[in-house]
Amino acid sequence: MSYFAVNVKAGSEIRIIEYIAETCRQKSFNLIKGIVTPLTKVKKFKGEETCSYKVKAILPYIYIKIDELTTKCPVALYHFLKQIPGVYKILEYSIPEEEVEEFCQRVGSSIKEAEFEIDYFYNQKEQQTKQEKALETLNSDKTTAEEKEAAQKEIEEVENHPVVTAIQLIKEGKEKGYTLFQRIKSKQRKNKTIFRFPLEILSHTILRIDSERQLPNRVVTDPTFLLPHINDTLKEMLRHGNN
Numbered sequence: 001m002s003y004f005a006v007n008v009k010a011g012s013e014i015r016i017i018e019y020i021a022e023t024c025r026q027k028s029f030n031l032i033k034g035i036v037t038p039l040t041k042v043k044k045f046k047g048e049e050t051c052s053y054k055v056k057a058i059l060p061y062i063y064i065k066i067d068e069l070t071t072k073c074p075v076a077l078y079h080f081l082k083q084i085p086g087v088y089k090i091l092e093y094s095i096p097e098e099e100v101e102e103f104c105q106r107v108g109s110s111i112k113e114a115e116f117e118i119d120y121f122y123n124q125k126e127q128q129t130k131q132e133k134a135l136e137t138l139n140s141d142k143t144t145a146e147e148k149e150a151a152q153k154e155i156e157e158v159e160n161h162p163v164v165t166a167i168q169l170i171k172e173g174k175e176k177g178y179t180l181f182q183r184i185k186s187k188q189r190k191n192k193t194i195f196r197f198p199l200e201i202l203s204h205t206i207l208r209i210d211s212e213r214q215l216p217n218r219v220v221t222d223p224t225f226l227l228p229h230i231n232d233t234l235k236e237m238l239r240h241g242n243n
Contacts, residue, residue: 002094003063009086010060016086021200034065118195120223122163131158162227169234205233
């Protein structure tokens with residue numbers, strides 16, 4: 001495994017990472033195995049008691065990770081990166097991973113593969129209770145046809161909920177050993193499920209649903225809008241055997 005530093009346009013690091021990831025997918029360029037960048041969290045207050053964290057790059061550099069152990073940047077990688085808008089310079093020689101980690105620690109940051117997070121408000125116990133009651137209604141001899149139809153609809157809504165679908169798709173991808181799926185993480189909190197996806201999945205999803213970039217940012221970043229579309233991307237990846 002080798003890392004190569006790439007000097008990019010300041011303030012456009014995340015956008016350039018998205019562009020690289022999508023160009024890799026479009027051109028089936030498989031040399032790049034990861035994109036990392038020194039990140040920092042900036043606390044942004046929205047009121048007296050509420051705040052949010054904005055993740056941003058602290059230096060105009062990204063690090064390209066490849067599987068090949070080499071000290072010099074492969075020619076194919078160099079020419080691929082040179083065509084990316086916003087890329088200024090590709091350092092010729094690789095940087096040891098420990099040096100990259102040490103540098104990030106020194107500037108008070110961490111180095112991680114570019115990811116994005118979705119918080120989806122979803123009460124798992126509430127959904128289970130809803131499904132159980134619907135099943136009772138469906139199996140009762142005293143239930144009318146209309147009540148059975150409504151109960152069946154409720155069961156389907158629970159089973160096809162975007163969170164449930166995402167968890168099933170992620171599990172399938174992991175079981176098949178697909179690399180990108182191995183990087184997806186999810187965890188359940190009290191009333192929400194938190195997903196963390198590689199940035200490649202977001203960029204591919206956005207390109208598919210909003211290639212002209214016409215949708216407002218508040219719409220694209222709404223979990224209830226975005227997660228079903230991400231599920232479509234995951235299904236597509238599974239169909240094509242994405243590894």
